[in-house]
Amino acid sequence: MxxxxxxxxxxxxxxxxxxxxxxxxxxxxxxxxxxxxxxxxxxxxxxxxxxxxxxxxxxxxxxxxxxxxxxxxxxxxxxxxxxxxxxxxxxxxxxxxxxxxxxxxxxxxxxxxxxxxxxxxxxxxxxxxxxxxxxxxxxxxxxxxxxxxxxxxxxxxxxxxxxxxxxxxxxxxxxxxxxxxxxxxxxxxxxxxxxxxxxxxxxxxxxxxxxxxxxxxxxxxxxxxxxxxxxxxxxxxxxxxxxxxxxxxxxxxxxxxxxxxxxxxxxxxxxxxxxxxxxxxGSLAPVKEKFTKSREIEVIEVNDRELELPLYEKAKTERTILVELDPPKKLGIESFMTGAEVLKKAGVDSITLADNSLASPRISNDALANLLKNQLNINPMVHITCRDRNLIGLQSHLMGLQTVGLNEILIITGDPSKIGDFPGATSVYDLSSFDLISMVKQFNEGLSYSGQSLGQRANFKIAAAFNPNVKYLDKAVLRMEKKIACGAQSFLTQPIYSVEQIEEVYEATKHLETPIFIGIMPLTSTRNAEFIHNEIPGIKLPDNVRRAMALAGDDPVKSRIEGVNIARELVDAAREKFKGIYLITPFLRYEMTAELTKYIRKVDSKQTSEVAVHE
Missing domain, CATH: 3.20.20.330 (Homocysteine-binding-like domain)
Known part of the structure; x- marks a missing residue:
């Protein structure tokens, strides 16, 4: 040989x-x-x-x-x-x-x-x-x-x-x-x-x-x-x-x-x-020539949100829309701030900012949250992971957020550093998400993790993550109940891609009084759909969704339209069962989540008018 x-x-x-x-x-x-x-x-x-x-x-x-x-x-x-x-x-x-x-x-x-x-x-x-x-x-x-x-x-x-x-x-x-x-x-x-x-x-x-x-x-x-x-x-x-x-x-x-x-x-x-x-x-030979794409400028994702009442309170009685817009991976926030302003005008209640999503370093979400609050009058939700900070760092971070008035937070475990830009970096995980929720609840009682006095009570509104994309949904609900016992006041779900699954989540959680925001992320292309279906742990797209995106082919306009249409169907299903909607902006394409936000507001307004006429 x-x-x-x-x-x-x-x-x-x-x-x-x-x-x-x-x-x-x-x-x-x-x-x-x-x-x-x-x-x-x-x-x-x-x-x-x-x-x-x-x-x-x-x-x-x-x-x-x-x-x-x-x-x-x-x-x-x-x-x-x-x-x-x-x-x-x-x-x-x-x-x-x-x-x-x-x-x-x-x-x-x-x-x-x-x-x-x-x-x-x-x-x-x-x-x-x-x-x-x-x-x-x-x-x-x-x-x-x-x-x-x-x-x-x-x-x-x-x-x-x-x-x-x-x-x-x-x-x-x-x-x-x-x-x-x-x-x-x-x-x-x-x-x-x-x-x-x-x-x-x-x-x-x-x-x-x-x-x-x-x-x-x-x-x-x-x-x-x-x-x-x-x-x-x-x-x-x-x-x-x-x-x-x-x-x-x-x-x-x-x-x-x-x-x-x-x-x-x-x-x-x-x-x-x-x-x-x-x-x-089989026995195919290597290709001798190929078309090489010119290098693309990487799209920067961002996270952002606003509200008046605490989200968990508002979502108990009226439609509440959160939109996630990931912070940029590079310096420069013009697109991020533009997207945030567009989303605010569309009618979002809050913009959420991930904490180095997929274990990739981004502009700190607390810094961007400050800008949103002070420059655009948006009250953002700041995500906090257990991955990047040890117990000392987490307590310091929470004290800082409280000091500048960033009180809406989402507590999550955080993706392991192995999948991110620096797989050799250490994943800390001093605390689990349950422990961190309990720690924040204790902050609200004026006590540190060790039980020492903080001098005053914090005022955090605690959201937690819920993953419905699991084999045994009942076990996932038990985790929710455990988080509620620890102090969680609302839940944001991972993306859901079928009407049937939304119904299943409703049936499994209708005994809970804690508001749930149903996660919906528009698909951007058939390639995006296949990647999510085949490579993102825990998520399976229905065959009809994959077929619909495949029919759009490589046409970006058709793909965008189809992605938004699929998301609208999911939004309609979620609206019937839940007050909270959590739109996840794909690849900084905030125009997609802005369009969906306007759609939700329009449909809600129409239904309100019809009810008023009948009354």
Whole structure:
């Protein structure tokens, strides 16, 4: 077999996740150590991927370097663990697949943790150990820091003539940690001698495809893509991935169209995902040319809202509309403030501001809330997550909000940092959402978390999150009741996409007096619909909704109209059962939520007039 020659003639399928399968089997230890302590299990996983159709197996040595093994007291086992990793992959392959020695990045988000000299020493030890067992190539993967990857790639080129796959990981769509665009990164890696340049981890197929649309085909190198199964969900302290092999397989064809010559899987993928990829691409050859989109300016999302009475009180008796408008990811708030003003004129009662949604840093929502309150006379709702601040920071933050009169708050757990722009960042989670709700309630009683006097009572109006997109709705309602007991005064739901589900939520919650704001987020395109359906944990779109968006095709005007029409149907259903409506603005397209707000106000006004006439 000749890897370089074969790669030019046909698509190759990479292996899927090793850690996902070990994790699912209850193993929570150093996975690389298992090469020596439980070799049969590692070999069986390799064999499962081979039987699923993998053409490339990668040694179970991702973190088998001195610096990472030291955490487990295994720093003296670097050579044995790495050599055994290659041996096991070769044993499973039996000459039917290429075996690449795998080396993962060492740098976390904090560059100061390791100097480049420490990285190079650890890398060389691992590389030499792998080369002793004669792998077919070297796979460098999950490098967020391009400087680190460029450094170690040059070491590999100086030490061996084996094929090299060099995979980066993206923080933002199309961009690496230091802001360099993916296309430029590929060019740099190709110039340094990588046979294959690629991307792995953090993002699912949808975002990988999007990123490749702005990437040109390399002159000599090939492209490898190893997506996650989806964005992860955080359930009972564990990261859980939405596993849809059929979607993963169909996405492989789109990845090929965007230039991918090797397609494998990263976190959350299993042999079923790899089997779906193999079935989809068959013996197809890599594309020789492609259309490359010009780079798009990323849309900045924003969050905003206003009110007179406390929202939870107003929503008990009259129509109350909240609109979420996410704070910008970059400096500059002109579009944000324009959107907020448009929404205010449309008749929203409040604009809500997320707290670094999807674990991506944005302009602080409390700063923007101050501007909305003082410049536009909007009383905003500020979201607070448990993710970013420890107990000290949370108490300080609450005291600050109270001081400046920002009293409407939404308390949520917060998306795990792993899915955001800085997956190496720490998710704090000192408190659960239940604990934080209780803490705020205690603030309203004039006491700190520790029970000390605050000098006066706070006046927070406490909203909490409710996720109806679960298998067992009754259990979700029990969580609501627990939050009410902790002090929650209203609930905002995650987006709902079917009339039937709104009815189910009503039946399951009608015994509660606490107001519920039904979340509705307009769809913007068929691609947006498929992404939400296939990659957002816990959300499934009805077939008729997906078909309707698909019929709109790639026409942005038709897609917008269809998205608003679908949202109107949901609004009508929600209006019949709930006083509270929570409109979530997609991608800063505030004109969509403004249109829906006007629609709600118009229908309510018409019904009020009809009632007055009859009376």
């Amino acid at each position: 000749n890897f370089r020659k074969e790669l030019k003639e046909r698509m190759l399928v990479g292996e899927g996740a090793m850690g996902t399968l070990l994790y699912s089997n209850g193993i929570d230890q150093c996975y690389e150590e298992l090469n020596c302590t439980n070799p049969d299990q590692i070999e069986s996983i390799h064999r499962a991927y081979l039987e699923a159709g993998a053409d490339i197996l990668q040694s179970n040595t991702y973190g088998a370097n001195f610096n990472k093994l030291k955490r487990y007291g295994l720093e003296d086992e670097v050579s044995r663990i790495n050599r055994q990793g290659v041996i096991l992959a070769k044993k499973a392959a039996k000459g039917k697949a290429y075996v690449f020695g795998t080396i993962g990045a060492q740098r976390s988000i904090r560059k100061s943790d390791l100097s480049m000299e420490e990285i190079k020493r650890g890398f060389r030890e691992q590389l030499y150990s792998l080369l002793m067992e004669n792998p077919d190539g070297i796979l460098l993967e999950t490098f967020y820091d391009l400087e680190e990857l460029e450094t170690v790639l040059q070491i590999v080129k100086n030490e061996t003539g084996l094929p090299i796959i060099a995979n980066v990981s993206m923080h933002e769509l199309g961009n690496l940690q230091n802001g360099i665009h993916l296309n430029e990164a590929f060019q740099k890696l190709e110039q340094l001698g990588a046979d294959v340049v690629g991307v792995n981890c953090r993002l699912g197929p949808h975002h990988m495809i999007r990123a490749l649309e702005e990437v040109s085909l390399p002159k000599q190198a090939s492209i490898a893509i190893y997506p996650n199964a989806s964005l992860p969900d955080y359930v009972d302290g564990r990261l859980v991935y939405k596993a849809v092999p059929e979607y993963f397989g169909s996405s492989a064809l789109e990845l090929r169209e965007q230039g991918a010559a090797i397609i494998g899987g990263c976190c959350g993928t299993t042999p079923l995902h790899i089997q779906a990829v193999k079935h989809a691409i």
